Amino acid sequence: xxxxSVLFTSWLNVMLCFIPVTFIAEAAGxxxxxxxxxxxxxxxxxxxxxxxxxxxxxxHTNPTVGGLLNAxxxxxxxxxxxxxxxxxxxL
Numbered sequence: 001x002x003x004x005s006v007l008f009t010s011w012l013n014v015m016l017c018f019i020p021v022t023f024i025a026e027a028a029g030x031x032x033x034x035x036x037x038x039x040x041x042x043x044x045x046x047x048x049x050x051x052x053x054x055x056x057x058x059x060h061t062n063p064t065v066g067g068l069l070n071a072x073x074x075x076x077x078x079x080x081x082x083x084x085x086x087x088x089x090x091l
Contacts, residue, residue: 010052012045019046047077 022038054073058066 010045010048012048015041015045018042043077043081050076 018038018041022035022042025038026035050073054069058069061069
């Protein structure tokens with residue numbers, strides 16, 4: 001039941017299929033623009049699911065803890081992108 005609610009409550013989950021496609025495109029030597037576009041399409045549903053998870057956890061806590069969770073994990077997607085950009089010498 002809980003797995004079903006996580007996987008099937010958002011139409012954005014259809015975009016999860018872009019995750020392996022991104023890795024395949026990178027390994028096949030696709031252009032940087034194409035790999036970036038696929039990666040963007042991959043990260044959208046992951047960010048949405050992260051928001052869903054933090055809201056679910058926040059619903060079982062008090063408003064202060066819930067707000068802290070949302071403030072902390074709300075920027076994880078941007079943090080991951082920044083870390084990979086720094087590691088790749090892009091910044």
